[in-house]
Amino acid sequence: MSNKLSVAVVAALLSGCAALNPPPKLAPAVRINEDPFPSTYARYPGVPTVIRHATVFTGDGQQINDGTVIFADGAIQAVGGAGLPSPAGAREIDGTGKFVTPGVIDIHSHLGDYPSPGVDANSDGNEATSPVRPEVWAEHSVWPQDPGFSRALINGGVTTMQILPGSANLFGGRSVVVKNVPARTAQGMKFPGAPYGLKMACGENPKRVYGSKGNMPQTRMGNIALAREVWIKATAYKRKWDKYYAKGGDMPERDLAMDTLKGVLEGKILVQNHCYRADEMANMIDMAKEFGYKVTAFHHAVEAYKIADLLAANDICAVMWADWYGFKMESYDAIKENIPLVHNAGACAIVHSDDPNYIQRLNQEASKALADGIRAGIPGLSEAVAWEWLSRNPAKALGILDKTGTLTPGKMADVVLWNGDPFSDYSRPEHVWIDGAEMYDMNDPKKRPVSDFELGQPGEGDVK
């Protein structure tokens, strides 16, 4: 050790004396920790479980009648027909008349950052102090005691969510993907290994929020201009860091906002882009191409049906409601066949909530969209196919399809047993497992999470 040090000192002295010598060797680059708030989630224990005689939607378009689903050690073990053998000692559940699906994934939620009760003190979704706030991270706003998480679990069968910053800003900040498992900290819910998302927004919201304050952006052209200026900076920032990581030397000054955008340019952070109108989505696609990043999904893509071909060609998911419409100008052209039309074009269609109530009924939203699509004569639709909108496609758009989203052996056992066809208003989750741990049992009041907020309050532990 001391030998090496003295060699280095000698080398430095030598180089200092001889100006014509080669330039000094730069200090090796120090890599910045890209995961300073790591997930501390650990799956809860479960028992090997076999569900038999159920109708199974695998999440990737398949339906198995009289199906069997087996999971153990937190993972799906086998999915198939009635003939699958049970592992020794497994809990057997008769699924006759019932349905098994992958857990619902809501790619657009504000649970935790706009929690209940919705009072000012809890309003943590929009850092509306500048239209460019990629430095904020939704996980630092998420209140794990939001009572809404439990409703999404027990009424909606939601096992995974992306919690996003709001849409006041062009760059709203980083999202966080969470498992719907109660925890003391947001980190305790954080989905292990899920990439970050960057919330971007186009259209009315940024221009309304800042235009009304007399600031840029005040117009849609202002939205795009400002966003492009930011990407130009981000590109330069990334170049500086690429050079540093390649050659070492003095560490460039860190910029939290630019760190996030650099992550996008590197493909590590997925762009989750709030954008309603077809023409604006097209603008956002070309802005992404200009700077070499990719839009993963357009959220609230009310007019996706007008450019479903463009979305398919660019491999961009459209995240949609079944029948919300008209609440603002950019949602005026909503149609009820939006989701099935996007699906029909070969693009990735996703049902989302953006709402603590609708998140409890995403299966019913998919059901309406499916029925509207069939009535419009769109071919190839079925309940099994429509379930892709609820788990497979959102998993894809969150970069976690290798881990969850379908009932595929080896994936996380995020499973819902419904007491009837989940495409019916009359059906409810009966059991919900997350990583194979039973987090809800309709028949057991003790298997129903109660947030800290609700303890000792009227209605504590009620069915909700």
Added chain:
Amino acid sequence: MIRALIAAALLSASAPVVAETFVITGGTVALGDGSEPIPNGMVVIRDGRVVAAGDVRMKLPAGTQVIDATGKWVTPGIVAGFSRLGLADVDLSAEGADDTTANGPFSAALDASTAINPLDTTVAVNRADGVTRAIVAPQAGRSIFGGQGAVIDTGADMDPITSARRFQFVELGQTGAQKAGGSRTSSQVFFRNALREAAELRRYAPAVTGASGGAPDERDRPVVHNPNESRVYGLDARRSEDVLLTRFDAAALVPVLQGRQYLLVHVERASDILQVLSLKREFPTLKMVLVGASEGWTVADRIARSGVPVIASAVNDLPASFEQIAATQSNVGRMRAAGVDVSIGMIDDNDTRNLFMERQYAGNLVALQRVPGASGVTWGQALAMITSKPAQAIGMGDEIGSLAAGRRADFVIWSGDPLEGSSAAEQVYIDGVRQPLATHQTRLLERYRYLPRRDLPEAYRH
């Protein structure tokens, strides 16, 4: 073509309804009165009214038009229990398209029926989904009083008003507290004072002539039949100096005080509900209806004893505010089980445009029957809560909301069980008149159903 059809419908609807008898046969018929659906039922319509419906077999005149509903469901049209339908086309940043919020100097005197636009896209979208009538409440502006609400139909014509000034709407919970200056103590005093001003105005109102031309009957004397009629603000209608309300607003509260106009009171918290029920004891003539009542189940027996009906939100189950801490989807079922007269409305929800979701919510209440510990309702009860029950709550059960004989012929032929959101309204009738179901949305679907480029841009597809 479609546009021409709509225009034709508009013209025909403004003409008197033509005497016409027709029947709907073969469908599963649900009456909307709480009873369960009847397979292979019949509905007989004459002159825009229901003659008979259900398990009836009538001999019909030769040539009677028969609509075959085999495989379909037939129910009364949905009556949206609480809404802002027709008051706004677009809610946000679209000046001119939103009449829901009134921040002017008047409150109780505001009359929603004067602002309804039957051509709002929202009306067509809900009509196309089987909503045939809506209870429309103005939103409170500066005051706790929102003004006078109307009952409207969703027909494709220019006469949407079924009943103008049917009720007064008042906020007496958290919103009311905010409007009155920040506290419930303020809103309570504001409310009492408003009734005092109405009473005083009534007292000072000039005598009117009795029906026979002689001295007025004491019951007629200060009565305001129409809250906007002139005599209560004639020259002789003196008021004391001690007033907060404008004369128009005070006058509008006279019929409320007299029990001639319903009073819809929005409260959520259990203690607020009890406070309102105690007002009913103080002012026994008030014909109150509770709206919201998320925590109603915790005091359900007391609501039941009061006889005050409730128009609740169906599936609110979040402690979204400090007045909804005990919210649960079992609220409606528990209140009903306790004997409360409950129906479903869209308060605290998308009350301007998504009224069609009420049937999905009703289905969700049916689902609760199979959740241990929860309180659901039967299918028949659920349908009644979105048809006859809200009509009854404001005294219009004899006119709308069911397929009982004599009711207006508002009915829907559905592709399937209407409490499934996946079912669609295939034919919609209002006052016996078949309605067009085309909307801005269906027209867009036609335009963009197929995207490949053609000889002309999309704008030429119409």
